C-alpha cells in the first residue's frame with residue numbers, strides 16, 4: 343500500500359461521502375500500526391508466486407519511525423472494498439492487492455462483507471522509503487481483528503506474507519527471521535533475540551517512485567540471471583553467519599554478511615535480462631562514504647533494497663557519529679537514524 347507504484351494509479355480526491363466512509367473505517371472496525379523493516383539477509387525471488395513462498399530465508403530489523411496505521415471496517419451492506427491511502431482513494435493495482443488479502447481474511451472468517459480500509463503512513467521525510475512491509479502487516483492485523491479472527495503471531499505472519507513477503511517480518515519488533523519453508527504453513531517469520539542495540543541510518547538518494555517494482559525485478563532475476571542460483575546457494579551460509587554474529591553480539595561480522603548479501607542480490611538484478619539497475623550516482627557516492635567511515639574506524643555497513651537509497655547498519659551508540667560523518671560527506675542527502683522498532687499492534 344505504500345508501494346511506489348501507487349503513484350501511477352488514478353487518484354480520486356475525498357468527497358464528503360468518501361470522507362465519511364473513511365471515518366467509519368476508523369470508528370467502526372479495528373486499527374493497527376506496523377513498522378517497516380529492512381533486511382540484513384535478503385528475500386529475493388519466489389518459489390511460489392501465489393502463496394509468496396520465498397526461495398531464501400531472510401533476516402531483518404524492524405525500525406521505529408517508519409510506520410503505517412490501517413483501519414479496517416467490514417460493512418454488511420456492500421461487497422465492494424474501498425481503499426484510502428493518506429486520504430486519497432485508490433483503485434487499480436493497490437486496491438486489488440488489498441482486496442486479495444481481505445479475501446483470505448473473509449474466507450477464514452466465513453464472511454462476505456466488503457471493507458473500507460483507511461491507511462496512513464507516518465514517514466518523517468518524503469517517499470522513497472515506501473515499504474509494503476509495514477502496510478501489509480498493519481492490514482493483516484486490522485483486517486483479521488475486524489473480521490473477528492484472533493490470530494497468533496505465526497498465523498498473522500503467514501497472512502501478512504500473502505500481501506507482501508517482507509510484511510511477514512514486520513509482525514515482530516527488532517530482529518526477525520523469515521523461514522522460507524516450502525508451503526503456506528511452513529513459511530513464516532519469528533522474533534530473534536538480539537544482544538546488540540542496532541540502528542539503521544537511512545541516506546535518501548531519491549524519493550521518486552521506482553520504474554520497476556520489486557515483484558517484477560525479482561521475477562526477472564529468478565528467470566534470467568546466471569547468478570541467481572549462486573545467490574540462492576549462498577543464503578544458508580549467510581543466514582547462519584548472521585545469526586551467529588547476532589548471538590555473539592558481533593556487529594562487524596553481522597555488517598560484513600549484510601553488505602555482502604545485498605551486493606549479491608543486486609548482482610542478480612544487474613545480470614538479469616534486461617538488467618535492473620536501481621543504483622544512481624548518489625548511491626555509489628553513499629556506498630563509498632560508508633567505506634570511508636569504516637576505514638576511519640566507525641562501525642558502518644551498507645545495504646540497499648529495490649531502490650537507490652542506501653541504509654547503513656550501525657549500533658545505536660554510534661548512530662549519531664555515523665549520521666554526522668555521512669552528512670559532511672553527502673551534504674545534499676536527507677539522512678535519518680532509525681533505532682529498532684516494535685512489532686505490529688492494535689490501537
Ligand code: PMV
Pocket residue numbers: 380381383384385386400474475506507508509556557646647648
Ligand atoms: O516484500 P516485497 O515484495 O516488497 O520484497 C522486498 C524485497 C527486498 O526489500 C528487496 C528484500 C527484503 O528482504 O526485504
